Amino acid sequence: MQTIGLVGGLSWESSAAYYEALNRGVEERVGQLSSARTVLSSVDFAEVTALQEAERWDDVAAVLTAAAQGVERAGADFLLLCTTTYHLVAEQVADAVGIPLLHLADVLADAATAQGVTSLGFVGTEFAMSRPFFTDRIAGHGLTVHVPPAAEHATVDRVIYEELVHGRVETASRREIVRVIEDLWDAGAGGVVLGCTELELLVQQADVDVPVFPATTLHVAAALDRALA
Known part of the structure; x- marks a missing residue:
């Protein structure tokens, strides 16, 4: 079994x-x-979020790169970033280590393609929905990607940052996110990515009719395929 590195x-x-x-x-x-062979380096979310809000992306990359290098020194065979938003600096992190990085967007695109889905909706943080770094990577696999209208971004962000990151799962918020997902289906998405780990705490496949692609679940499955090959 290979050792899985986690940032x-x-x-x-x-x-x-x-x-x-x-x-x-x-x-x-x-x-x-x-049990899994893992090495985890956990950074301070408040520090990285403050750097993100100040658009200091080189500093964000430095923090995550240092964590990734520590994971590599500790014996990891490959690397996962346990986040969607901070995949914005994934290439900088990957270039700074000598082990492969299993990119979440590639995993999601492969999963959709395997199910014959060619048009994906994407629900995640406001940052990840409003900027193209992640959805463009998915689209690079030949898929069409839909995101919710800008007016919905703040709603999704509130649920993630004010509730889910603190472990709060609210029924009313589940209804809001399900509505956003169903609107993407109506807009032509053949499946919808739950593009933030915390969203999987809130929404399950049983909650919606459209196929959902839970980012963390699929990332983990791909990591296990690799570690146990």
């Missing part, structure tokens, strides 16, 4: 979801007392 803390709820899913996945695939 986390973005938020800690996201990191906890990755850690639990990786270990449950190994337990299910291997059995007995098996």
Whole structure:
């Protein structure tokens, strides 16, 4: 089994979801007392968020690069960024380490293609929805990507940052996000990406009719495929 490197803390709820899913996945695939070989470096979410808000992306890259290099020195065979938003600096992080980075957008595009979906909706943080760095990477695989109208971005962001990153799961917020997802379906999306780890705490496939692509679940599955190959 290969060792999976994780750069986390973005938020800690996201990191906890990755850690639990990786270990449950190994337990299910291997059995007995098996658990995942992981190395985690968890950064300060408040520090990185402040740098993001100030548009100091070179400094964000420096923080995440230092974490990734620490993970590499600790023996990781490949790397995951436990976040969608901060994939904006994924290429800078990947260039600074000698181990492969398993890019989340590539994983999602491969999953959609495998299911015959050619048009994807994307729901994530306001930052990730309003800038093209992540959706363009998905589109680069030959897919059409839809995002919610700008008027909906603040709603999704509020649910993520004011509730889910603090572990709060509210029924009223689930209804709001489901409405956003269904609107994307009406706009032509054949499936919708839950593009933020915390959204998977709120919305499940049973909540909507359109196929959903849960980013963390798929990222974890791809990591386990690689680690256990």
